[in-house]
Amino acid sequence: MGKSPSIQDLENRESEFRAYLQQLEQQLATRAQGAQSALDAEVQQFYSSSGFTDAVDITSGQNYDFMQEQSFSFDNLKTIIDAISQAVFSGRTPPAGTKVDQKGVDDASKALGPEVGEMANLELYIAGQVFDVLSNVVLSFGSSSALTFDTNMQNKPLGYGLQLFAAVSADSYRSTSFFKDEYIYEYLYLYRVRFSVQQAQSEVKQALVELYQDQITVFKQREEDLLTQLESGKLSAAAYTTANSAFDALIAAAEQKIDDLKKVAAAQGGTR
Template structure:
């Protein structure tokens, strides 16, 4: 399980609090049981439509507890970053609960064709997951919700994700402050047929488009804050993360523009 700092401090000291979290996790697991079946149906139907063969590459499930007063997606971003590093050759720090299947020759070739795209892909995955969370509304008024998403990542790789969330009041531990709980279930699949169907685009163009999209995203977050769709803590956390991703993408783009690899193409 992932925890915000204040929850982690309590969990380290109190057996009763750990038991409380386990109860909450079990309750949300039961509510979201059908969602995981829906996710498998989404995966099967996505490839069945075109008769594509596909293989799972990465799959996992993580639970995150966040106290409303210190809401943050730092742990989610760390998990995504670790998965990205594992996908691009550094699997020693793979988070618990996330597994990588044996890489086939075709998968390996596809990944090699995506040099310089680790930042792009991890940012894209974060954008998908945070977008789902935004759609659930303010953390202070969160009720049970669940959503499925699929998004192509390039070169035949595709993300499938299910996010379920609920909130709980804690009179015993937090003076009636609420705890938001999120369950993330996701799989990354590879399809050679999808890779061959996707068009090609320069790596620099991908980063340019991503920067433009994230700038627009930041503006949308402000609109959601003004319309009370997000509370101030959520807004600041998300806005900070998008600003970091914009700055990182700009730095990567600047480096690529002076490199011969900037003219490389990748299937998307």
């Protein structure tokens, strides 16, 4: 997936460090080998119990992320989520480790078109929802001390018949050779987004502007939660700063999208 700049720079320069990271990936993959089976079981259970029988895959993938203790950042996570969203909604090439099911995208586009206009209007909203889910899983593991291996499963509706299934496994390693006894945090992301027309029809219809407004409220609450975690010592100052900045950017983007949608609606109303 992504790597913090210091790790990326060192990886580019040193073959020994590249081999070290590959070893860490393999170790985490081995410890988390049950996560994919658990995620698949979660998907099956959700649709069998919900009765939504027409679900199709939109995107799925498996990615790794490395963060150095002193440069903990969500930039890599946001970059990969934005790239996945652009691949799904704008037809761009998906990032490594991600698969986009074009039939599922076409089915969703046809079904949602009459409701929300251009599918691209959902791109920012969905990317923000996915970032909110995955970043909060990462934050739940903490960032101010060594991590004990753990896996967190998430199953969340994204709206408009879209459902996110995700598993995040985390571990940490103390690097004595490369970072003067600092920890390297490693995360394995497994994710799958599916779409169901039946689910979309069953959900309460809500204007896209209202969805963005609700999302902004959630993001602001996340920032309050971050401050609480910082004060309690669960988060480092670096983790707080980068996470808070990421949510600030998402809030600003959502506010801009609301303004744009309102301008379009006003223009359309003025031409009738």
